[in-house]
Amino acid sequence: xxxxxxxxxxxxxxxxxxxxxxxxxxxxxxxxxxxxxxxxxxxxxxxxxxxxxxxxxxxxxxxxxxxxxxxxxxxxxxxxxxxxxxxxxxxxxxxxxxxxxxxxxxxxxxxxxxxxxxxxxxxxxxxxxxxxxxxxxxxxxxxxxxxxxxxxxxxxxxxxxxxxxxxxxxxxxxxxxxxxxxxxxxxxxxxxxxxxxxxxxxxxxxxxxxxxxxxxxxxxxxxxxxxxxxxxxxxxxxxxxxxxxxxxxxxxxxxxxxxxxxxxxxxxxxxxxxxxxxxxxxxxxxxxxxxxxxxxxxxxxxxxxxxxxxxxxxxxxxxxxxxxxx
Amino acid sequence: xxxxxxxxxxxxxxxxxxxxxxxxxxxxxxxxxxxxxxxxxxxxxxxxxxxxxxxxxxxxxxxxxxxxxxxxxxxxxxxxxxxxxxxxxxxxxxxxxxxxxxxxxxxxxxxxxxxxxxxxxxxxxxxxxxxxxxxxxxxxxxxxxxxxxxxxxxxxxxxxxxxxxxxxxxxxxxxxxxxxxxxxxxxxxxxxxxxxxxxxxxxxxxxxxxxxxxxxxxxxxxxxxxxxxxxxxxxxxxxxxxxxxxxxxxxxxxxxxxxxxxxxxxxxxxxxxxxxxxxxxxxxxxxxxxxxxxxxxxxxxxxxxxxxxxxxxxxxxxxxxxxxxx
Numbered sequence: 039x040x041x042x043x044x045x046x047x048x049x050x051x052x053x054x055x056x057x058x059x060x061x062x063x064x065x066x067x068x069x070x071x072x073x074x075x076x077x078x079x080x081x082x083x084x085x086x087x088x089x090x091x092x093x094x095x096x097x098x099x100x101x102x103x104x105x106x107x108x109x110x111x112x113x114x115x116x117x118x119x120x121x122x123x124x125x126x127x128x129x130x131x132x133x134x135x136x137x138x139x140x141x142x143x144x145x146x147x148x149x150x151x152x153x154x155x156x157x158x159x160x161x162x163x164x165x166x167x168x169x170x171x172x173x174x175x176x177x178x179x180x181x182x183x184x185x186x187x188x189x190x191x192x193x194x195x196x197x198x199x200x201x202x203x204x205x206x207x208x209x210x211x212x213x214x215x216x217x218x219x220x221x222x223x224x225x226x227x228x229x230x231x232x233x234x235x236x237x238x239x240x241x242x243x244x245x246x247x248x249x250x251x252x253x254x255x256x257x258x259x260x261x262x263x264x265x266x267x268x269x270x271x272x273x274x275x276x277x278x279x280x281x282x283x284x285x286x287x288x289x290x291x292x293x294x295x296x297x298x299x300x301x302x303x304x305x306x307x308x309x310x311x312x313x314x315x316x317x318x319x320x321x322x323x324x325x326x327x328x329x330x331x332x333x334x335x336x337x338x339x340x341x342x343x344x345x346x347x348x349x350x351x352x353x354x355x356x357x358x359x360x361x362x363x364x
Numbered sequence: 365x366x367x368x369x370x371x372x373x374x375x376x377x378x379x380x381x382x383x384x385x386x387x388x389x390x391x392x393x394x395x396x397x398x399x400x401x402x403x404x405x406x407x408x409x410x411x412x413x414x415x416x417x418x419x420x421x422x423x424x425x426x427x428x429x430x431x432x433x434x435x436x437x438x439x440x441x442x443x444x445x446x447x448x449x450x451x452x453x454x455x456x457x458x459x460x461x462x463x464x465x466x467x468x469x470x471x472x473x474x475x476x477x478x479x480x481x482x483x484x485x486x487x488x489x490x491x492x493x494x495x496x497x498x499x500x501x502x503x504x505x506x507x508x509x510x511x512x513x514x515x516x517x518x519x520x521x522x523x524x525x526x527x528x529x530x531x532x533x534x535x536x537x538x539x540x541x542x543x544x545x546x547x548x549x550x551x552x553x554x555x556x557x558x559x560x561x562x563x564x565x566x567x568x569x570x571x572x573x574x575x576x577x578x579x580x581x582x583x584x585x586x587x588x589x590x591x592x593x594x595x596x597x598x599x600x601x602x603x604x605x606x607x608x609x610x611x612x613x614x615x616x617x618x619x620x621x622x623x624x625x626x627x628x629x630x631x632x633x634x635x636x637x638x639x640x641x642x643x644x645x646x647x648x649x650x651x652x653x654x655x656x657x658x659x660x661x662x663x664x665x666x667x668x669x670x671x672x673x674x675x676x677x678x679x680x681x682x683x684x685x686x687x688x689x690x
Contacts, residue, residue: 059392064412066385069479086390086409090638153395312416312640312671345638353683 042284043190044228049197052095055102056198057127060087060094063199065206065339070310075323076330078337080210081311082199085319085345089150092343093123096195096221100184101127103191113138114184115172117165117218117271118147119344120192124184125156136181138172140164143270144316144348164265166275187219187281196222200229203339210237211336214322216343217241217250217292218272220281226341227288238290242321245294247273253282254292268351269300269317271344299324301355307342308356316344317355368610369516370554375523382424382524383453386413389525391532391665396636401649402656404663406536407637408525411645411671415476418669419449422521422547426510427453429517439464440510441498443491443544443597444473445670446518450510451482462507464498466490469596470642470674490591492601513545513607522548526555529665536563537662540648542669543567543576543618544598546607552667553614564616568647571620573599579608580618594677595626597644597670625650627681633668634682642670643681 053061064083071079084092097120104110111134114124121137128135137151141160151158159175161167169185176183186192203213203226213230215223227239243251246267252260259282265273285292295303303320306327307313322340326333379387390409397405410418423446430436437460440450447463454461463477467486477484485501487493495511502509512518529539529552539556541549553565569577572593578586585608591599611618621629629646632653633639648666652659 059390062388064385064390066412066414069414070476081412083412085638086392086407086412088392088395150396308640309675312411312673314634314638314640347638349635357679357683 040287042224042228042287043280044193044197044225044284046229046232049194049201049229052099052194053198053201056095056098056195060098061198062202063087065202068311071306074306074310075326075333077326077333077335080337080339081313082203082339082341083313084199084341084343085315089119089122089126090345091119091123092196092199092222093119094126095198096192097123097127099191099195100124100189101131101133104133104182105131110134111136111179111181112184113172113176113181114186115139115165115168116186117273118143119271119346120186121151121156122147122154122346125151125154129155136175138168138175140168144346146348147346150346164275165273187221188278192221193225195225197225197229199341200226204229204233209234210339212238212240212333212338214240214242214325214338214340216272216318216321216341217243218318219274219278220250220285222341222343224281224284224288228284231288239288240325241285241289241292242325243272243292243294244269244300244321245296248294249275250277250282250285251292251294253277254285254289257286267317268297269321271316271318272321293325295321295324295328299328302327305356313342314345314347314352315342316347319343319345366613368550368554368613369606370519370523370551370610372555372558375520375527375555378425378520379524379527381428382421382521386420386424387524388528389413391528394637397632400632400636401652401659403652403659403661406663406665407639408529408665408667409639410525410667410669411641415445415448415452416671417445417449418522418525418548419445420452421524422518423449423453425517425521426450426515427457427459430459430508431457436460437462437505437507438510439498439502439507440512441465441491441494442512443599444469445597445672446512447477447482448473448480448672451477451480455481462501464494464501466494470672472674473672476672490601491599513547514604518547519551521551523551523555525667526552530555530559535560536665538564538566538659538664540566540568540651540664540666542598542644542647542667543569544644545600545604546576546611548667548669550607550610550614554610557614565614566651567611567615567618568651569598569618569620570595570626570647571622574620575601576603576608576611577618577620579603580611580615583612593643594623595643595647597642598647619651621647621650621654625654628653631682639668640671640673640678641668642673645669645671
């Protein structure tokens, strides 16, 4: 394997500083999904923890290192889940946490950030505007900026999921990973390519927020002017060059899925697996629904990466009509 | 503590024969529930596994012992979850599994039993009629009858949840346990009374299926002529004397809750925790909703014991009106 910014020994070490409540999440075969999806499906469930997403794996690494240096302040931009996770990790360690988010982020995510005692600053724009604002605040106040996917701890934390996947039996053929900034995909992808290189690493992004996927296919950074997707957790316009470099090493493919498939994916997971997942966490199932033939007869792991939904929107998504293909 | 039929050393030993996929289920504080419920709430989540309930902990113990004696057949009566679990545990070990269930059991549970290659026999009556039919079949065919709550392995398997609770930090003040046949309550209760006697063990049963709760209060078996509850997983009419004896030793209280509270409990867990749970698994939250004062300011664990719902009924339960008290 070509080099990435990640190192498997450092990822193993990261496990030592992450609260065990976020580690060893459930990984199980979900046979009830199989008649619908036409392949063997295992769920890696990252929603059954205090922040209902995988993001705390990374913020635990960051916050434990920061706290070791004494009381300090930290700021991040967030689509919602990173901010909630950083607030949780910082609160227990006496860190002063500020989260910058889009005012269009799901109210449930913003409410949880506030409830976890973080300072919440809203920008009148999208996630990439929040990124700019957080960077400016960090410069102005001289405090630590956490940049999701760029800061190696966010990738190392996510990569601990990869260790849990390769340690599990039986082996599987492919893993479907939601692609946004790239921390999850590069982290898990690095571990798989290092320790289980036969597993196909497939990244999935909404067609309405395709910047990183287009960048991967063209092997150079491609930005977009806007995004249009309900999967706000992965809706970035400006891929980070260093993250793209890593993704080019570890991903076997990057595919785009339609909004209707994301909704069908959420419905499928609700109807047949009893799981409440946010749109980003349904991208893997959406990819199977759009291309059953590709996965037919194979054993696929999909990482259910988050479950923070605005519940009224979610009721609409799961309530309207029968699941496509079910 | 007075003696029960259970033994903590045997419960520890049971862990060695249970597939790890059913052990160490998530246990986490769910702060989003706390403004609604008025107390600190931790979730012990038993739904994120291949059979979506805790019952496989017990069937793993049974099936591993049976399989050690060579190929054999086994029959059980089930409200749905035990049958699914026994089918799963038996399939992997070459056992011939028959499940007797009420034809009024949720179709989702019956479908999963069939999908797991068990023989399914339906009776035109309730769970206690299925019990009689299973016992008759076992006698007729000379095969092993698994009796939930009476067979000690079903209690020992459930009791492994208790070990995981007492090993977790921080400590908690009370645990809310769904009460049906009594395997879960006596198993978890035994471990708590043995290893963490300061924790209050509160059993919760639907007012529409109150036989075991009435029996506990009167300290003798009380049967009922019928049951009337959506929580079909705990709807028995004829408590087993030996199980009641154990329950009298380990339970600090047994309370009944109304159907409306069970539905409100399911809605609360859906709206604020993102969890799809079956009615039996909402009994703990229902008990808090009915008596907030009792639990105010305390740290309560509720065991979310199953998530097998008929999805259309579930949509109605969570869809109609705002959560009581939310």
